Amino acid sequence: MKIAVLPGDGIGREVVPVAHEVLKVALPDAEFLHVEVGNERYVREGVSMSPADLETVKACDCVLFGAITSPPGKPYRSIILTLRKELDLYANIRPFRSCPISPRKVNFTIYRENSEDLYMGIEEITGDEARSVRVITRKASERIARAACSKPGIGKLTIVHKSNVLKADELFKDACAQVAKSMNVPFEDMLVDTTAYNLVRAPEKFDTIVTTNMFGDILSDEAAALIGSLGLSPSANVGDRYALFEPVHGSAPDIAGKGIANPFAAVLSAGMLLDWAGRPEMARAVQTAVDRTIDEGVLTPDLGGRNTTLQVQSAILKNLESI
Amino acid sequence: MKIAVLPGDGIGREVVPVAHEVLKVALPDAEFLHVEVGNERYVREGVSMSPADLETVKACDCVLFGAITSPPGKPYRSIILTLRKELDLYANIRPFRSCPISPRKVNFTIYRENSEDLYMGIEEITGDEARSVRVITRKASERIARAACSKPGIGKLTIVHKSNVLKADELFKDACAQVAKSMNVPFEDMLVDTTAYNLVRAPEKFDTIVTTNMFGDILSDEAAALIGSLGLSPSANVGDRYALFEPVHGSAPDIAGKGIANPFAAVLSAGMLLDWAGRPEMARAVQTAVDRTIDEGVLTPDLGGRNTTLQVQSAILKNLESI
Ligand SMILES: CC(C)[C@H](C(=O)O)[C@@H](O)C(=O)O
Ligand SMILES: CC(C)[C@H](C(=O)O)[C@@H](O)C(=O)O
Numbered sequence: 001m002k003i004a005v006l007p008g009d010g011i012g013r014e015v016v017p018v019a020h021e022v023l024k025v026a027l028p029d030a031e032f033l034h035v036e037v038g039n040e041r042y043v044r045e046g047v048s049m050s051p052a053d054l055e056t057v058k059a060c061d062c063v064l065f066g067a068i069t070s071p072p073g074k075p076y077r078s079i080i081l082t083l084r085k086e087l088d089l090y091a092n093i094r095p096f097r098s099c100p101i102s103p104r105k106v107n108f109t110i111y112r113e114n115s116e117d118l119y120m121g122i123e124e125i126t127g128d129e130a131r132s133v134r135v136i137t138r139k140a141s142e143r144i145a146r147a148a149c150s151k152p153g154i155g156k157l158t159i160v161h162k163s164n165v166l167k168a169d170e171l172f173k174d175a176c177a178q179v180a181k182s183m184n185v186p187f188e189d190m191l192v193d194t195t196a197y198n199l200v201r202a203p204e205k206f207d208t209i210v211t212t213n214m215f216g217d218i219l220s221d222e223a224a225a226l227i228g229s230l231g232l233s234p235s236a237n238v239g240d241r242y243a244l245f246e247p248v249h250g251s252a253p254d255i256a257g258k259g260i261a262n263p264f265a266a267v268l269s270a271g272m273l274l275d276w277a278g279r280p281e282m283a284r285a286v287q288t289a290v291d292r293t294i295d296e297g298v299l300t301p302d303l304g305g306r307n308t309t310l311q312v313q314s315a316i317l318k319n320l321e322s323i
Numbered sequence: 324m325k326i327a328v329l330p331g332d333g334i335g336r337e338v339v340p341v342a343h344e345v346l347k348v349a350l351p352d353a354e355f356l357h358v359e360v361g362n363e364r365y366v367r368e369g370v371s372m373s374p375a376d377l378e379t380v381k382a383c384d385c386v387l388f389g390a391i392t393s394p395p396g397k398p399y400r401s402i403i404l405t406l407r408k409e410l411d412l413y414a415n416i417r418p419f420r421s422c423p424i425s426p427r428k429v430n431f432t433i434y435r436e437n438s439e440d441l442y443m444g445i446e447e448i449t450g451d452e453a454r455s456v457r458v459i460t461r462k463a464s465e466r467i468a469r470a471a472c473s474k475p476g477i478g479k480l481t482i483v484h485k486s487n488v489l490k491a492d493e494l495f496k497d498a499c500a501q502v503a504k505s506m507n508v509p510f511e512d513m514l515v516d517t518t519a520y521n522l523v524r525a526p527e528k529f530d531t532i533v534t535t536n537m538f539g540d541i542l543s544d545e546a547a548a549l550i551g552s553l554g555l556s557p558s559a560n561v562g563d564r565y566a567l568f569e570p571v572h573g574s575a576p577d578i579a580g581k582g583i584a585n586p587f588a589a590v591l592s593a594g595m596l597l598d599w600a601g602r603p604e605m606a607r608a609v610q611t612a613v614d615r616t617i618d619e620g621v622l623t624p625d626l627g628g629r630n631t632t633l634q635v636q637s638a639i640l641k642n643l644e645s646i
Contacts, residue, residue: 070487078487118457123490128461130491134441138451162537164393164401167446168453193544200523200548214485218541221516225523 001030001277004060008079009038010251011261012066018263018313019064019270022289025320026274026282033060037079038251039069049079054086062273063087063244066266067251080246081119089237089244090115090140091147092213093272094220096203097287100295101303102228108206110223111148112216114237116140119213136168136212141175147238148176148210149183157187160195160211160219169212176210192219199223224248231302234268236276243276245269259308262300264290267316289319324353324600327383331402332361333574334584335389341586341636342387342593348643349597349605356383360402361574362392372402377409381565385596386410388569389589392576403569404442412560412567413438413463414470415536416595417543419526420610423618424626425551431529433546434471435539437560439463442536459491459535464498470561471499471533472506480510483518483534483542492535499533515542522546547571554625557591559599566599568592582631585623587613590639612642 003023007016023030035053042048048068057063068079083089092112098105122133148157159176161169173189180187190198192215198205199219203226211219224233233248247265255261271286298315299305307315326346330339346353358376365371371391380386391402406412415435421428445456471480482499484492496512503510513521515538521528522542526549534542547556556571570588578584594609621638622628630638 081488118485119488125490125494128494130457130459130489130494132457132459132489132491134453134455134457136453136455162441162540165404165442165537166453166455167448168455171448171451171453193540196519196541196545197548197553200545214488215541217485217516218519218538222519222523222545225520230520 001027001062002060003027003030003032003273004057004063005032005034006037006057006063006065008066008251009040009069010067010253010256012038012068012251014256014259014261014309015247015263015266016064016066018309018316019266021313021317022267022270022286022320023064023273025317026270026279026286027277037068039071042071049082057083058087058242062242062276064270064273065244065246067247067249069251069253083244084114084237087237087242087244088115088239089242090143091236091238092216093147093236093238094223094233094248095272096223096227096233098227099232099291101299102226102232104203104226106203106206106223106226108203108223109151109208110216110220111144111151111208111210112220113140113144113211113213115213117213134168134214136172138171138175141172142179145176145179145210146183148208149180149185151208154185155207157185158195158206158209159187159189160192160209160215161189162192162215164191172212195219196222199226220248229262229303230265231262231300232264232268234265234272236269236272238276243273245273245276255302259310260301261309262302263309263312263316264294285320285323288323289316292319324350324385325383326350326353326355326596327380327386328355328357329360329380329386329388331389331574332363332392333390333576333579335361335391335574337579337582337584337632338570338586338589339387339389341632341639342589344636344640345590345593345609345643346387346596348640349593349602349609350600360391362394365394372405380406381410385565385599386567387593387596388567390570390572390574392574406567407437407560410560410565410567411438411562412565413466414559414561415539416470416559416561417546417556417571418595419546419550419556421550422555422614424622425549425555427526427549429526429529429546429549431526431546432474432531433539433543434467434474434531434533435543436463436467436534436536438536440536457491457537459495461494461498464495465502468499468502468533469506471531472503472508474531477508478530480508481518481529481532482510482512483515483532483538484512485515485538487514495535518542519545522549543571552585552626553588554585554623555587555591557588557595559592559595561599566596568596568599578625582633583624584632585625586632586635586639587617608643608646611646612639615642
């Protein structure tokens with residue numbers, strides 16, 4: 001197993017090394033390839049990710065990714081969007097599992113379609129008018145629905161759409177419903193605005209959500225707030241050949257370099273990597289080690305604690321050893 | 324002043340009469356024209372809103388609107404979208420002010436662009452692919468920004484967009500920023516996903532949000548959850564010539580006809596009508612009457628109470644008299 005390690009910018013460079021340490025313990029035979037991408041490299045070398053970097057990544061099985069600082073104003077092709085596209089990572093999987101310090105008790109997963117919608121970059125700006133094209137295809141809708149319906153132990157699928165305004169979403173809804181039927185998964189459908197409401201009102205009622213790209217982007221940040229922090233929210237970007245694992249949070253330039261970045265989301269993302277790599281027992285161990293560390297109160301300042309990134313790392317590794 | 328009264332379907336027929344009673348007290352000289360529109364009429368007469376109805380509405384100054392049941396599956400042109408378009412109601416204004424039973428203390432307003440974005444119905448479905456066009460123009464962006472910056476007592480404008488993915492949103496962001504600058508309103512900008520997160524994490528930090536149509540749709544339902552219920556969330560759809568006032572909630576067919584529908588959002592929408600009509604002191608009185616009624620515990624079952632719609636109406640009218 002070859003794993004490309006792309007810390008990126010800002011606190012990506014502080015939290016990815018922690019996840020890397022965890023993977024070294026959990027997957028002792030894995031080979032790690034370090035690739036520097038991002039804005040800090042761009043500023044230094046005029047390139048943020050070269051074609052050769054992309055080849056290195058494609059020679060690996062999967063990617064451990066940090067976060068990127070996008071330079072304000074500059075014309076900049078997002079690295080994470082490039083990777084999602086180049087590696088055909090069509091399923092963005094974001095589990096929301098509350099932990100001891102979460103304000104709400106929740107346990108659900110959002111499957112976000114990761115390849116089309118308004119993310120295709122099909123835009124025409126003429127003078128003072130912009131037209132952006134939102135593409136929805138049956139093929140991509142079925143593909144993400146199949147991924148969602150394959151979630152181990154799935155209880156119910158909620159298909160989230162805006163079909164009272166967009167005919168396109170009748171297509172999405174129908175494609176997902178067909179897949180759920182054929183896979184014998186109980187399902188319901190819900191408008192995206194109603195879902196934004198219900199996530200706050202009764203998040204415990206959700207099990208598995210499938211939705212289009214942009215709606216998934218918005219709803220997953222809302223959901224991260226329910227578990228208490230973006231800093232506790234891991235994600236997997238999965239395709240048929242490759243997968244990429246990243247914390248949902250950004251590069252947080254304001255606190256970067258201080259040694260106090262919260263590594264939990266990165267470590268939990270490494271946990272998702274272990275699941276994907278066919279090591280569910282190790283994935284569970286990582287989750288348990290994180291839970292215990294939080295329980296012990298070993299927390300970075302963003303979570304109300306007083307610990308450093310390295311102290312959290314030590315606690316996680318110690319807990320992992322003892323499992 | 325001529326007011327068209329369009330209760331629509333379901334609980335719209337139970338809550339709009341309460342708002343109507345309030346307006347009869349607050350605007351004794353107003354003339355009210357009742358127009359039946361919606362699905363119940365469609366089922367009976369094969370038409371949900373006729374051209375003549377639209378003429379009647381256009382002969383009025385503003386509209387008190389309830390809610391519409393959209394028939395599942397049928398090709399159906401949404402009445403509220405038709406009215407927003409025909410009356411050129413380009414600003415959708417949704418205040419979120421917590422009341423005594425709200426779980427969070429908040430007080431902010433969302434100004435949602437109400438005329439373009441993915442709501443223009445420009446879609447092409449060919450076989451298994453749908454392409455929907457998202458239109459953003461400088462003109463409409465400036466218009467909604469001017470409406471937002473004109474909010475009495477505005478403290479800070481937050482411009483919400485997704486410019487890290489959509490070039491169109493650079494246009495929106497820039498147009499709003501120019502307007503804010505020229506009107507001397509302090510402003511910041513925020514990604515829509517970050518906003519969905521911050522609304523749950525720190526809603527007290529918002530003052531006035533301006534955003535595009537679909538993002539506004541999603542964020543305003545999320546915000547309604549923060550004040551405790553869609554049943555407490557009023558709205559105004561405002562243009563240069565007309566205005567329409569409606570509760571944000573739907574027609575709730577499941578509880579319609581039982582006499583237990585919650586009329587607060589409809590009454591608060593009537594309050595917004597009073598503000599628009601140049602009667603701010605009456606608008607404040609309606610708000611105070613609603614607050615007192617809630618404080619007294621006169622609540623419908625959806626808010627945890629045991630009262631009927633008519634009991635809530637009596638309490639509001641009594642409180643209104645005593646102010
Ligand atoms: C950085 C940005 C392009 C990205 C997205 O919009 O998908 C991010 O918000 C995410 O959710 O992974
Ligand atoms: C009913 C629907 C078309 C409408 C919208 O999407 O604007 C509603 O959700 C709203 O927020 O007023």
